Amino acid sequence: MTETLSPLVGVIMGSRSDWETMRAAAEVLTDFSVPHECEIVSAHRTPEYMVEYAKSAEERGLEVLIAGAGGAAHLPGMVAGLTVLPVLGVPVESRALQGMDSLLSIVQMPGGVPVGTLAIGTAGAKNAGLLAVRILAGSRPELRQALHKFHQGLTDHVRQDKLP
Numbered sequence: 001m002t003e004t005l006s007p008l009v010g011v012i013m014g015s016r017s018d019w020e021t022m023r024a025a026a027e028v029l030t031d032f033s034v035p036h037e038c039e040i041v042s043a044h045r046t047p048e049y050m051v052e053y054a055k056s057a058e059e060r061g062l063e064v065l066i067a068g069a070g071g072a073a074h075l076p077g078m079v080a081g082l083t084v085l086p087v088l089g090v091p092v093e094s095r096a097l098q099g100m101d102s103l104l105s106i107v108q109m110p111g112g113v114p115v116g117t118l119a120i121g122t123a124g125a126k127n128a129g130l131l132a133v134r135i136l137a138g139s140r141p142e143l144r145q146a147l148h149k150f151h152q153g154l155t156d157h158v159r160q161d162k163l164p
């Protein structure tokens with residue numbers, strides 16, 4: 001994509017420790033040449049910055065937010081309450097409860113405030129990146145084309161797999 005270099009997707013996470021998971025989302029966006037930004041934003045530790053970030057996201061030109069957090073993962077839901085942009089929530093795998101706490105904190109949103117919840121961990125982060133690309137592709141034919149190519153690549157790869 002060349003029409004703009006200002007970020008279209010905001011990848012945010014509650015802590016630096018989430019990066020190992022959330023980098024999978026950023027890598028997908030890089031692969032599809034989607035301009036994006038990555039930041040640490042925490043509902044618990046930086047609540048005022050979270051409000052500022054979420055409220056300014058739309059006017060800054062962001063179109064999709066990907067929010068990852070672990071444990072008491074309130075970030076995605078809080079952000080979804082502060083913006084009308086689509087928010088994709090990634091439950092980061094926690095040590096104590098293997099991410100079940102993160103998942104349940106993100107998925108069970110009250111009606112009216114949607115968060116698109118992905119799977120726990122790196123696979124969820126990767127799919128959040130792909131879902132963001134799919135959302136953006138709705139109005140960007142070049143991204144739609146790139147997704148068709150990616151999809152075909154997946155299919156070809158699996159079709160060529162041989163059992164031992």
Ligand SMILES: Nc1c(C(=O)O)ncn1[C@@H]1O[C@H](COP(=O)(O)O)[C@@H](O)[C@H]1O
Nearest residue numbers: 014015017042043044069070073074075
């Ligand atoms: N769940 C949240 C939020 C939030 O929801 O705002 N902020 C930080 N955290 C989470 O705390 C976990 C442990 O963080 P540390 O590793 O910094 O102790 C991280 O997975 C983070 O997402």
